[in-house]
Every structure is written in C-alpha cells, then in structure tokens.
Amino acid sequence: MRSWIVILVTCFITLRATEPQTMRLDYFHTGNASSEMFSVDQLVLEPLPWPGNPDRPIDDLNLGKYRFKLVDKNSGKLVFSRGFCSIYGEWELTAEAREMHRTFSESLRFPCPDAPAIIVMEKRGTDNEFVEIWRTEIDPKDKYLQTANPASQGPLIALEKNGDPSHKVDLLIIGDGYTAKERNKFEKDARKMMKALFSKEPYKSRRKDFNVWGLCPPSHESGISRPSTGQYRRSPLGCAYDAFGSERYILTYENKALRDIAAHAPYDCIQILVNGKTYGGGGIFGLYGTTSADNEFAPYIFVHEFGHHFAGLADEYYTSDVAYQSANGRPEPWEPNVTANLNKPKWNALLTPEIPIPTPWKKSEFEAMNVTYQARRKEIREQNLPETVMEALFRTNASKETPLLGKDKFSGKVGAFEGANYEAMGYYRSQTDCIMFTRNPVPFCAACQEATTNMIRFHTSKQ
Secondary structure, eight states, rough: OHHHHHHHHHHHOOOOOOOOOOOOEEEEEOOOOSOEEEEEEEEEEEEEEESSTTTTSSSSSOOOOOOEEETTTTTOOOOEEEEEHHHHHHTTTGGGGGGGGEEEEEEEEEEESSSSSEEEEEEEEEEEETEEEEEEETTTTTTTOSSSSSOSSSEEEEOOOOGGGSSSEEEEEEESSOOOGGGHHHHHHHHHHHHHHHSSTTTTTTGGGGGEEEEEOOSSSSSBGGGGGBOOOOTOOOOBBBGGGOTOOOOOOOOHHHHHHTTTOOOEEEEESOOOSOOEEETTTTTTTEEEETTTTTTHHHHHHHHHHHHOOOOOOOOOOBBBBOOOOOOOOOOOOOOOOOSSSSGGGOOOTTSSOOOOOHHHHHHHHHHHHHHHHHHHHHHHHHHOHHHHHHHHHHHHHHHHHSSSTTTTTOOEEEEHHHHEEEEEESSSOOTTTOOSOOOOOOOHHHHHHHHHHHHHHOO
C-alpha cells in the first residue's frame, strides 16, 4: 500500500521532471543583545517537492530583519534568496537579552540545489542595508543529509485547493492542543479562520491565488501551556502563552518539531491554531503566526497575525505594553506600513491629494480613552478573571474607538498619522484605523493592502 505522502504527491501536485525537492537547513542561533553566532544542526531533505514560485527565486521585496542567499559554489551565481524574521531577532530586543545568552533553533527552506552551494546569512543594519554575518557550505550529496521521512501526525486536510502549489500561496493551518477526538473541532475552527481571512481585502479578491491545507497532530491533553496561571501541556508543537513575559503572546520554540510536522504539506506560510479560549496570538514574518481559536476575537487575531507573518506588516498600535525595548532615535522601519519619513512615506503614491503631512487626527482624545482601558485590561489579567470579562471590555472599547477614528476629518483618507510601531511619536501610519491598529471592524489600511498584494504577486506571478 502506498503511503499517504505518495498519494498526496500523486493527487494534489502536478509534478514536473525538473521540480526540485525541498531542502531544509536546521541551525542554532545563539547570542545576546550585543552579539550573535550560528552553528549548523542538520541538513534535511523534506518529503515533498519545493512548493514555491519557480519564476521568483530571488526575493526583491526587501523585507525582513534577516535575509539568506543560496549561492552556487562553483560559479558564484545567486540562485535563491529570502528575507525573514526570527524569534531570536525579537528576543534580542528584550530586557532579558541584556542579561543573558540564549539559543534558538531556526530553519531555512529552499529548493534543493544540484551541486554544492553556499548559504550566506545577512542582517539588516541601522542604515537598513543587509550585511553578511555568517556563511556555511551545503552539499546535496552529503552523506549526513537527513533523507528519512518524519513520522506522520495524521492525514493532510485539503481545506481549499485552487491549483498547483508552485503558483499559489500555500497556507498551512496546523492545530496545537487538539486531542484526537477534537480533530473535527480543529477543522471547524480552521474554516472559521479562513472565512475571516477571505472576507478582507486584498485576500477577498485574490482568494483563487491560495491553497489552504490543514494538519492536526493529536495532543495527549486538550489545550496548551500558560505558565502565568500554572497550566502546562506537552502539546505536539509546544505552543505556550507568556512568550517574552507578555501574557497574550503565543509562540513555540520547538522549531524542529514544527518543521517535521509541516513537512507533510506543501506550504509557503504557517498559521498555528491553538485550542484555547484566552485571548492571544503572535506573528513573525516568514516564520509562522499563532491564534487562540476559541476567543471571541479569534477571527480578528488570525487576520492580524497573518498580516505580520505573510506580508511583513508592523503593528500600528502604540498604547499597549510590549516586551521590546525602544530603538535609539527613530530609524526608518523596513516594514511597509509604518514610516519615520514624512518627506516621502513608503505609500507616497497612495496619498490623498493635498492632504496635510503629518495628518491631524484625534490623537490626544484616543490616548486619554486608552489610559482607562489599558488599566482595566491589566486588572482583569492580574485578577485572573474569566475570559468573558476581557471580551466584554474589548467590545466596549471598540464601540468607543470606532466612531472616534471613523468620523474624524481625515478618516478614510491616506496620509501620515502619528502613532505607530509601538511609539506615540515619530512613527506614522497611513490611515486613522486599520486591522494592524485596533480590533475595530475595519479593513486593512491602504499601505497594508498594497504590501499584501505585492506579496501575493510574489508567490503567484509568472515572469
């Protein structure tokens, strides 16, 4: 009997004679706030062909804190590149990184080369230019290349198929903290998140550019860890709340477990659905996004965090506590939806004609409203009140914010509104409100929509 992997390849993917396998380099990223180093863990040949766009091997979007290049060893030709972010890249900005070293497992995925190649790792400097920080050689004929397939964690669910993965955005939704008896719940949750995502532009208009897959490795217990309340679970992906000390931030540090499970699907991006009600999520560009499935605001969280993970969007809010330390000065962010440059914002071509720059808005009134809201939010968590209390607070706050931001003089216009990127001053967003700014029932702002469309084209266009 053929394995389900072979069946998947035969039925779901149109194979071409030249289609390469997917190769993965697992490595360790170690350091602190002032230094970092890399070391090879293993080189892996994943079981499925490379799902990425063969017509766009070189990343020209200039996104991410890091970038890696695949260079042919003999000719020196650049054959592949990708910008990305990492957990380490966020952690090094925390207070903890100033006091200790830590090591994180990370991976790079790329089409398997035919001959020895060089992996060149680069990091963005304060001038926004990439600088080489590490390189290592790989060989597809290396005797230590891991070619054994990882164990199956359950059947792959084709949630939506619109064509060959090579010219589609392949979104993989993985469940964590779902028991074997909760598989049907996972699929229901995943479809609910899909509905939310494809109700928003530009995803709504570009839905046919996506394939959506689902995997739900069975968990021994329902739910994931939440250390701040003494709840611990050994879930298949190892997801947990309280990342970097933030009660709502959900991450997994079990990179190899995640990669081995995900290897059973063609994917360009991963969204992890955790089986829990407490509000939470996270999103890291080029890595993955997370969402707590049972929260009332889960659809919003899913769309917001996918914006981080898929399109490299920055948070536009600035009144909530975050774990990261403020940057010195106001360097221009690489993210496409925030800027410190009022002379020529990234979305300059989208500006409403004759709009004032910077653009006035009810900033002081908004901030005064949020003082009371944030204080109450902190009380709810400190007192460990039921999640329904937090959800009610969110609804009340949205009922006040939505008219304030939606009925201002320049609401709906594209300008440069101060307050973004976790900072009240010096950074600007393109519109008064956005999915990346509040939980209000609003669309993505113009800058976010343009950046997302560009990313969809990168994965799907034929040159």
